[in-house]
Amino acid sequence: MKTLAERGAALLERGLALSEPVNGGNLSGLARIALDDGGEAIVKDGPDPLAEAGMLRVIRAAGIPAPDVLAVDTETLVIELLPNGGGTAEAHLGRVMAQLHAVTGESYGWDRDYAFGAVPIGNRRSEDWPGFWAERRLLCHCPHVDGPLARRIETLTATLPSRLPERPRPALLHGDLWSGNILIDGSRVTGLIDPACYYGHVEVDLAMLSLFGRPGPAFREAYGPTETGWSERRAIYQLWPALVHLRLFGSGYRSMVDGLFDAADR
Structure with missing residues (x-):
């Protein structure tokens, strides 16, 4: 072989x-x-x-x-093998992400499902953003987690129609945007890798980017201002990658998941 x-x-x-x-x-x-x-x-x-x-x-x-x-x-x-010597490229990353998010789809989702390892990513198209996030990104975990956690997911998703925008612009998302998937050489981003693309609310990528780190002011200035209510929605969007990590890598991520639920419940 x-x-x-x-x-x-x-x-x-x-x-x-x-x-x-x-x-x-x-x-x-x-x-x-x-x-x-x-x-x-x-x-x-x-x-x-x-x-x-x-x-x-x-x-x-x-x-x-x-x-x-x-x-x-x-x-x-x-x-292609791209340069990846490291560096600080927050300003360029902000411009890159603004350009990516300027691409607009017709609805939320993607033309085919995908997966993070053994965790499926359902991408069936929807016109309802809170419904998409509830069904494809949160409720899908319920059969795979313990009862108390499943109930927290169900309770939170019931509130999403009043907490997430009903029809945000369906922007092109990278879908797994953390520092390990951003190649940098000097002051420039040379490539975004390992995508899990779909069309959705731009804040999904921003939430993932801030889950394991904090973009600095140069990124924010280059990307542009966030929407009103971003700080209240961030934990809701961060729960998707946190729950994926919990399922893939085990109980070491449970405290992260619980902390995000606590933040979302405030």
């Missing part, structure tokens, strides 16, 4: 000269390959390489930095 690196080289119809694992592939295999013609690429698998390739192409079509899709099949995705 071919290794991930060998599958990637075969898709490119090149010989494999060298491969090395890449850190960061918690939910998928990830390798950097060197080819016999001197080229390099990143190879990964995942829940749905074809879907991920489609998302990357949509992001690039919007003029947003993202790796080019070099080859893909149902098991393997080969993408």
Whole structure:
């Protein structure tokens, strides 16, 4: 059976000269390959390489930095290797995210479902944003968590029609926007990676970005002002990735989930 690196080289119809694992592939295999013609690429698998390739192409079509899709099949995705030397790029990230969120869809959701590892992401289209968030992002966890937590989810979702905007503009979302999925080289963002795209309220990406860190004033100035009520909605949107982490990685994330429920209940 071919290794991930060998599958990637075969898709490119090149010989494999060298491969090395890449850190960061918690939910998928990830390798950097060197080819016999001197080229390099990143190879990964995942829940749905074809879907991920489609998302990357949509992001690039919007003029947003993202790796080019070099080859893909149902098991393997080969993408461009981008510079990732590190740095501080908050101002550029703010402009990049504003440009991404300027892309508007016709409804909430995406044309196909996706997954974070073993956790499905339901993306069936909807015209009702609070209903979409309740059904596709919160209630979907109830069969997989304990009774008290399921009841907290049910209680919160019953209040969403009065707490979330009914028809925010359906913006193009990255869907898994944290620092590990933002490639930076110097003062510029060189690529957004590992997307889980769909159309929804822009605050979803902003909430995820602030779950494990805090964007500074340079980001805020470049991105633009937040909508009225953002601070009250942030915890509601952060519950989706927190519940996903709880299901994927275990009880170490329970305190985060409980804290976000407490914040949302205030």
